[in-house]
Amino acid sequence: MTQQIMACIDGSNFSRAVCDAAAWASLRLSAPLTFVHVIDKEANPVVHDSSGQIGLGxxxxxxxxxxxxxEQRGKIAQQQGRLMLEAACQRATEDGVSEPSTRQRNGEVVEALYELESEIRLLVLGKRGESAASASAHLGSNLERVVRALHCPILITVAEFTAPQRVLIAFDGSETAHKAVxxxxxxxxxxxxxxxxxxxxVDTEAHRTQLTWVEQQLEGRxxxxxxxxxxxxxxxxxxxxxxLHGIDMLVMGAYGHSRIRHLLVGSTTTDMIRHASVPILIIR
Known part of the structure; x- marks a missing residue:
């Protein structure tokens, strides 16, 4: 099974950036690109059965x-999703991606992506979805749950995506940080x-030794x-x-050595995502 770039799109303002980031990743990795749209039934308005208040007849x-x-709402949601997927494919094709594909799912976003995880080389998501608040401090519940549930690398975009030139790896000496490097x-x-x-x-000999190891790992890339x-x-x-250094992208592990494992991610990672003004690549 060929692993691919999967990009989850919806009706939010982040979808165009998700398309651009996914196209960039697809070209860099020479990997096929699939856009995924999940129709969440819980997002539809609930109409209560009040017939008992009117009369049995x-x-x-x-x-x-x-x-x-x-049924009508479901058909409209499917059609809207298909139109978004078509637009995403067109945008990716214009960016140079060859034959992007699409998938549409019903249900919850987290469950749908979990079922597809074995096919995902890199997952691309927007920082917030269409149902999330627009406040900059908000971190969408779906995003939190996806990061917790999946173990594939996740690229989280902000509202605009530009191909990065300078990246920052946040290194804390943990096992996860070593794996990220x-x-x-x-x-x-x-x-x-x-x-x-x-x-x-603290600037110690041990920390300098760790950074020397990092340099050795990265020198061949x-x-x-x-x-x-x-x-x-x-x-x-x-x-x-x-x-200070004009960083275009952050790279972080989902956990640090001092973080409690049952939490979503290390608190530093969560805070950085919440306040991010550049894309963040999360590595588990």
Missing amino acids: SREHLLEELAALD EKVASSPLLAGLECHVVLVG GGKVITSIQSGEIELALRHYKQ
Whole structure:
């Protein structure tokens, strides 16, 4: 089974960025691209059966009308989804992707993606979906659940996507961070890009030794490698470094060594996603 880039689109303002990010990843990885749209029945308005308040004689007729309305809403949702998938394919084709494909599913987004995970090389999602609040501090519940449930790499886009030139790997010495570095080193996705590896903590010999290991892992992938030890609160230090060096993309593990495993992700990862102004690549 050929693993592919899968991009989940909906009616949100993030869908165009998802298309662009997915097309970029597909071309970088020379991997097929599939757009997925999930029709969530829970998102449809619920019409309550109030026939009991009107009279028993009206009950059968009202239930028939409710069923007809439900069917009509389902057909409209399917058609809207097909139109979005067609538009996504057209946009990806214009970006240079050859023959992108589509899938449409009914049910919950998390369950649908979980069933497809064995086929996913990289999953691309928008930071928020169409049902999420637009407040910048909001982190959509579907996104949280997807990151928790799936173990494939996930690229989370912001409202606009531009092909990155400088990436930042947030490194904390954990097992997950080591795996993230190894995956970046072995994948063509970020090959040739300027790579900044930042460890937030005390400047010690042990930390310098860890960063030397990182440099050795990344030296064969092309592109400049810059390592740095920063002090202070983790999220603020990473955000300041990102702004100072014009970082286009963040790479983070879903867990750090000091995080509680039953939580969604490490609190630093969650905070960075919540306040992100550039795409974030999450590696489990």
